[in-house]
């Protein structure tokens with residue numbers, strides 16, 4: 001059995017995983033830095049790089065021990081090369097280079113967003129293609145067309161905040177905590193999703209970009225109108241605002257996909273990234289699949305949020321294509337994950 005070791009340190013999770021050629025996850029250790037960043041209500045890049053430095057070796061050892069394997073058993077080393085935070089990426093890349101150099105193994109530089117797409121194939125194996133894939137996380141909101149060779153064409157993305165960032169920003173405004181998505185999801189379950197109005201973004205140029213910053217501003221105005229109603233984090237106004245906000249964000253996410261289904265004629269609808277854990281989005285995704293008569297695939301939480309298994313999985317695709325990296329591999333904080341662009 002051939003296995004690849006994956007390293008992911010692009011943001012605030014330190015992760016090392018081991019994935020076999022036939023898509024078995026033998027280890028997927030993720031060390032979260034939520035405690036370090038929570039006091040600041042967001043990821044502090046300097047703290048993130050320092051935490052990666054402290055965590056990477058123990059996480060690597062735990063991954064090997066968990067799989068009962070040694071470095072010599074690997075067929076290659078995969079690492080996220082971007083996009084992400086420069087200091088965080090550098091820790092993973094230098095660690096991976098050292099491993100590859102010391103053990104004379106091939107090195108693979110993986111795009112993080114492509115990793116999120118690979119997580120779907122890792123979890124579900126055969127997926128009918130072409131498909132539409134929505135990657136929604138704290139840093140990205142990208143809708144792709146995936147062709148039968150798994151080449152990605154970007155259909156649209158956010159022109160400002162990412163969807164997860166929008167959840168995190170409302171959570172910050174309400175003083176709920178960080179990261180905010182899961183907290184808002186939980187409160188939304190007890191709120192009225194029609195209590196607060198939100199209007200959809202419209203652009204003068206007729207573009208179908210995603211845009212989330214207007215939702216955050218509108219939520220801020222709802223809070224300003226009745227500041228006392230929002231003092232208690234488990235008050236009804238907070239629950240109603242969370243429910244209305246979540247519904248508005250989900251509708252905006254799904255609207256663009258509905259349009260893309262009509263234009264692209266996909267055979268499946270794929271969803272991944274941290275925000276794929278959102279219960280409202282999951283429901284809307286399944287409903288959309290039913291309405292369009294298409295199968296839906298949503299990664300499970302462990303493979304939705306940042307993890308190194310998805311990085312190793314994407315590296316298996318690179319290995320098949322014979323694309324290895326040299327020791328001059330550099331982080332690329334804005335690396336594009338797609339082969340082409342076809343705007344909605």
Ligand code: KG4
Pocket residue numbers: 011136137138139140163164165167168179180181182183185273274275276277278279304305306
């Ligand atoms: O994929 P991920 O772990 O990291 C990035 O690449 O950004 O995603 C983290 C994001 C955070 O913004 C978090 O608030 C969001 O995913 N998230 C959720 C939920 N669980 C995590 N957003 C909405 N609902 C959730 N249940």
Ligand code: ZN
Pocket residue numbers: 112116137273274305306
């Ligand atoms: Zn991510």
